[in-house]
Amino acid sequence: MLDAGIFTQSFMIHAWIGGTIVAILSAFIGFFVVIRGSSFAAHALPQAGFAGGAGAVLLNINPLCGLAAFAVGGALLIGYLGDKERNDVITALTLVATLGAGALFLGLTNKYATGAYALLFGQIVGVSSDQVVATAFIGIVCLLCLAFLYRPLLLASVSREIAEARGVPVRLLEICFLVVVGLATAIIVPVVGALLCFSLLIGPNATSVYLTSSPGKAMALSLLISLVTVWISIVLAYISGWPIGFFVSMTGALLYACARAVHYFRVKNIRLKAGIIQC
Amino acid sequence: MIRFLNLLFAPGFFQNTQVMNALLLGGVVAAISGVVGVFVVIRGQSFVGHAIADFGGAGAAIAVLMGINTLWGFLGFGVLSAAVVELMGDRAREHDLATGIVLSVALGVESLFLYLDTHFTGQAGAPMMILFGSIFLIKPSTVSIVVALTAATTVIIITIYRPLLLCSIDPDLARTRGVPVRIVSLLFIVLLSFVVAEGSFIIGALLSTALLIGPAAAAIRITHKLGLAMLYSAVLGTLAVWIGIVLAYDSFLWPPVRRGWPVSFFVCALILLFYLLTRLREKLPGSGIMMVRRVT
Numbered sequence: 268m269l270d271a272g273i274f275t276q277s278f279m280i281h282a283w284i285g286g287t288i289v290a291i292l293s294a295f296i297g298f299f300v301v302i303r304g305s306s307f308a309a310h311a312l313p314q315a316g317f318a319g320g321a322g323a324v325l326l327n328i329n330p331l332c333g334l335a336a337f338a339v340g341g342a343l344l345i346g347y348l349g350d351k352e353r354n355d356v357i358t359a360l361t362l363v364a365t366l367g368a369g370a371l372f373l374g375l376t377n378k379y380a381t382g383a384y385a386l387l388f389g390q391i392v393g394v395s396s397d398q399v400v401a402t403a404f405i406g407i408v409c410l411l412c413l414a415f416l417y418r419p420l421l422l423a424s425v426s427r428e429i430a431e432a433r434g435v436p437v438r439l440l441e442i443c444f445l446v447v448v449g450l451a452t453a454i455i456v457p458v459v460g461a462l463l464c465f466s467l468l469i470g471p472n473a474t475s476v477y478l479t480s481s482p483g484k485a486m487a488l489s490l491l492i493s494l495v496t497v498w499i500s501i502v503l504a505y506i507s508g509w510p511i512g513f514f515v516s517m518t519g520a521l522l523y524a525c526a527r528a529v530h531y532f533r534v535k536n537i538r539l540k541a542g543i544i545q546c
Numbered sequence: 547m548i549r550f551l552n553l554l555f556a557p558g559f560f561q562n563t564q565v566m567n568a569l570l571l572g573g574v575v576a577a578i579s580g581v582v583g584v585f586v587v588i589r590g591q592s593f594v595g596h597a598i599a600d601f602g603g604a605g606a607a608i609a610v611l612m613g614i615n616t617l618w619g620f621l622g623f624g625v626l627s628a629a630v631v632e633l634m635g636d637r638a639r640e641h642d643l644a645t646g647i648v649l650s651v652a653l654g655v656e657s658l659f660l661y662l663d664t665h666f667t668g669q670a671g672a673p674m675m676i677l678f679g680s681i682f683l684i685k686p687s688t689v690s691i692v693v694a695l696t697a698a699t700t701v702i703i704i705t706i707y708r709p710l711l712l713c714s715i716d717p718d719l720a721r722t723r724g725v726p727v728r729i730v731s732l733l734f735i736v737l738l739s740f741v742v743a744e745g746s747f748i749i750g751a752l753l754s755t756a757l758l759i760g761p762a763a764a765a766i767r768i769t770h771k772l773g774l775a776m777l778y779s780a781v782l783g784t785l786a787v788w789i790g791i792v793l794a795y796d797s798f799l800w801p802p803v804r805r806g807w808p809v810s811f812f813v814c815a816l817i818l819l820f821y822l823l824t825r826l827r828e829k830l831p832g833s834g835i836m837m838v839r840r841v842t
Contacts, residue, residue, distance in 0.1 A: 306646040307593040314752065348825075355592040356763045360821060362596070363756035367814025370678040370753065374808040384664075384673060388657040462600075462657050466650030473643045510661045516654025523647050 273505050281399050282458075286497045288406045289458045293467045294493035295413055296451050298486050299444060301472040303424045307355055308345060308445060310465040311362040313452040315341030317461035318369030320386040325372045330386060331401055335453035341365050342449035346442030388510040389460025402454045409451045412443070420444055421482070459500075463512030470519025471496060477526040492522055555792060567689050568681045568748075568791050568809075575744045576757055576783035578696050581703065581776045582741045583762030583783075585734065588772070589714045594631060594735070596755040597645050598742045601627035601652040603751030606676045607659035611666065616676065617688055620746050624739035627652060632735045679750030679810045681791065692744055699740050702733070710734055711772065749787075749810045756810075757783055760817030767824040786816040 273279055300309045319337025320330040341361050349357045413420075423430040423437050430437050448468075455464045475488035500514035560566075586595050605623025606616040631645050663672040675683070703710075712720040713730045720727050745754030765779035790812035797807040 301643065304643075306643065307596070310593075310596075310646070310649070355590060356587055356759055359592040359596060359755050359759040360763065360818060363753055363760065363814050364818045366752050367756065367811045367818070370750070370808045370814070371811040373674065373678065374806075374811065387673070387677075388661060460657060462653045463650065465646070466653065469643065469646045470650060473647060510657045513654040513658040513661075516650040520647055520651045520654075 273502065277396075279501075279505065281396060282501055284399050285402050285454075285458050286501050287494065288402050289455045289467070290493040290497040291490065292406045292409055292451050293455055293464075294471055294490040295410065295486065296448055297468040297470075297472040297493070298482075298489060299413075299420060299424060300448070300468055301476060303444075306465070306469050307358045308342075309448060309468045311345070311358050312338050312341050312445070312449050313456050313461045313464035314362060314369075315365035316449070316452050316456050316464075317386050318365040318372065320456065320461075321369045321372040321376070324386075325376045330457065331398065331453060334386070334456055335405075335450060337365055337368075338449035338452045338456075339446055340449075342445035343442065346438075346445050385460075386456055387461050389456075389458060389463060389512040389515075390510070398457065402458075405450060405454045409447050412447045416440065416443060416447070458511070459497075459515050460510065460512040463515050466512075466516040466519050467493065467496065470516070470523060474519070474523045474526040477523075477530040496522070555795075562795075563686070564682050564684075565791065565795060567684060567686060569788060571684060571689055571692055571748055572681060572787035572791055573784045574693055574696050575741075575748055576761075576787040577780040578699055579741050579745050579754075579757040580761045580765070580778075580780035580783035582699075582738060583758045583760075584765065584772060584776045584779050585710065585714055586738065586758060587762045587766060589734075591735075591738070592755070592759050593645055594628070595738060595742060595758050597631065597649040597652075598624045598628050598739045599746045599751045599754040600649055600656065602739075602743050602746045603676055604652045604656035604659065606746070606751065607656050607663055607672070610663045610672050610676070611659055615685075615688060617691065617743065617747050620743035620751070621740070623652070624743045624746075625736055628735045628739040629732070632732055675750075677750050677752045678808060679746075679748055679753060681748045681809050682794075684748070688747075692747070695740055695744065699737050702737060706730060706733060749813055753810045753814055756814045756817050757787070760814075760821055761786065764817075764821040764824045767821075767828060782820050783817075786813050786820065789816055 274283075297309075300306065316334040316338035319333035319335070319340075321333070322337070323330040323333025326333075344361045344364075345354075345358055348361070419430065419435045419440055422433070423435055423440050427437055430440075452464055455467065459467055471489040471492035472485070474492055475485045479485050479488060496515060496518045499518050500511050503509075503514045504511040583595075586592060602620035602624040605619035605621070607619070608623075609616045609619030627648060631648055660673045660676065674680075709720065709725045709730050712723070712725060713727050713734075717727050720730075742754050742758060745757045749757060761779040761783035762775070764782055765775040765777075768778055769775050790809050793812045794806060794809040
């Protein structure tokens, strides 16, 4: 049922390379997003990026520049305005501020903004060869930043107090992390779309958290899940012609539901065994 | 004076029934959003509020495909998803993830149906309409439905005002007093989804959060009395929508494309401006709030 074109056509090769890079990157970033409980920021930044992409389409420049500028700008705004207790309000305000600008850009674009809608829903054919190079470059930069931040960020995510007591600049660290997320979304958005970027970021990690408790194993598992999700989605999107974001979210949610079911039965089993021993 | 007014309100502003409908609807919805928004902010449910709007967007996309009023799509999916999120996660952290996963399913469905809309109904503007709103295109028959819905929401809010306030501020105290916290939360989230659906209907699924959170966040920074904060928040929201409509009407002659700037943009920009002004006011030395903060 599959024709060979799925592996040989040049735009599909770009899609495979771009998708794989994006899957690897989002698995690692998603790990921190999940343990820090910052799903909302992970949802807001891609949409901020989308507004920038729409602006780039209006000005007729490379969408990647607009995406990166707005996503990183949004991250800095959340970091700058955010205080500890009302972070979600700040995130919501940043989201609507950038999206309001996005509405303006879309409204001002004279032609039907196909490019902008591709950014919203994702398009596998949308990755050009230049973009593959840019994606690989930004991906590697993000991974290096993450490796550099890894230990202090893990500490600050698990216990803010201990990190502060040890003299880790927690706030600066948080802003740096948000900037890395912003930069990463700039390359994830063209592949899976602004609306669903978020589901690739949290889906695999939310799933692996239910299956294992050690951080190393969880990361490896979510890397695997993320790759499988993206690959399946690329194949399905190629066959059906539907937006790839739909398949990413459905695969992610299905795996999450399975993991929760497995977790539920495991806990039930343990309880049963404990009950028998007590008797 | 008349020349100035003419400059402010472009000719034909007050004769246009669509503009009048927009003013009425915008005012009503902004006011109720402002009141409910204060509860949302003190309960820390901004993410849920935003998520409900996106679920509603999926419903609206399906409604366009089926050729029915998008308001029903927003409402149906909004209420359904709100109940699911409320029942799925109990603890705060799980709540975040549960909301996230359900949200990503909704967004997936939304993007699929928006894609199908543009391909099968020939309405290329459907995504723009659902995601970014179309306050001037609302049918007069829908106006009365929205007003009735808002009235019902207001009545329920007034009825459960005291227990809801107690649950929002201190759930443990409410539980010891015998308030059914679970039921009140469930009821509140259903009301929230009504309000969000109306907001999405007028300024778009992606931007309804602006009406919900923006004025409330600003109002809470102005006063610490919650009742007063709700009043301020309703006033700020209404002002933002009305000024936004006036500006959007004026902007039909603005460059670069002479067909008007989107209302949603003006509303978002004004709300952000209000919020930043309240923050600025707090930073000024000698401002009342600063002193109150120091005393407490």
